[in-house]
Amino acid sequence: MTAQRRLLLGLIRDAKGHIDAKELYRRASERDESISLATVYRNLHLFKQLGLVDERRLGQMRYYYEIRQPPEHQHMVCTNCGRVIEFQNPLMERLVENLQYQYAFKVTKAELYLEGYCSECNQAQNPINRDRKKEPEGESLT
DSSP: OOHHHHHHHHHHHHTSSOEEHHHHHHHHHHHOTTOOHHHHHHHHHHHHHTTSEEEEEOSSSOEEEEEOOSSOOEEEEETTTOOEEEEOOHHHHHHHHHHHHHHTOOOOOOOOEEEEOOHHHHHHHOHHHHHHHHSOTTOOOO
């Protein structure tokens, strides 16, 4: 385990969620100027092969990385700001169990990925919600 690998794994862990390669590189290069973007990508590939991190394609063009977490969890991604929200839902477990039984199929991985707008971006983009925030208490647009 090299110092650069320790640094990269630590930064991924400290991100407490998802981080893309470019942001990981930015943070790593602040601490170690000798690290290159190619080193970041090479080590992310290695970490993936070793089962230390999960790679997820969230959104149209970016891959995000996170420290591997045992329980399956799902993702919602804001298409405006890129915010990633993790969640778990027991309905997903039941759905997988039912499908395994119904089709005699052993599921080894289940992912649910939802795109939309986080609460902040939804409020900013929806003029009705924006106007309601400005209204005095007790008044209505209708």
